[in-house]
Amino acid sequence: EPEVTQTPSHQVTQMGQEVILRCVPISNHLYFYWYRQILGQKVEFLVSFYNNEISEKSEIFDDQFSVERPDGSNFTLKIRSTKLEDSAMYFCASSELDGSSGNTIYFGEGSWLTVV
């Protein structure tokens, strides 16, 4: 069964360092998302991406964040200068617009980011 894959599964980084989280969405999906979940808290929307541009972003997605689809398969989230409060699980997700199951968003297994 097709799935969203994310790398790395876990990354520890020094505060102030740049981090790139990578995702391979499901191949026929056209809509891509990043969400994050701080430990023990709810899942928060960061950004959605369609047709090589941001469709929507939340207040969390400030200037230190950026997304990119560098080729036909990868979708990346870059955090330019990490802060302690960026420590969280980051989920990539994708969706197709075929009307089935409400265009369900399918999630990857997440990337744990720990900023020290």
Next chain:
Amino acid sequence: AQKITQTQPGMFVQEKEAVTLDCTYDTSDPSYGLFWYKQPSSGEMIFLIYQGSYDQQNATEGRYSLNFQKARKSANLVISASQLGDSAMYFCAMREGGYSSASKIIFGSGTRLSIRP
């Protein structure tokens, strides 16, 4: 603004019993979709079931069913014959817009379900 409320932070249920996880929502959009996801301790988010606002029947997927009460704006998840593997965090989520929408979904705060043997 859309809002999802899950009032049960945690629940304990005996194995093989049925369990209902509550979810209420608030939206002014007549067209919306409701989703349930399961998050086991390993962390991944697993899609369980979907209900569209215009769907005439309650959604079912195996042991999962969604008790959709539109007038009350509730979308409770029912798990029949619970199993030890059902122990996880469960999130209710909503998207505004109908079948043509691929906009973001917004999550509730979740319910941690623990199944007792």
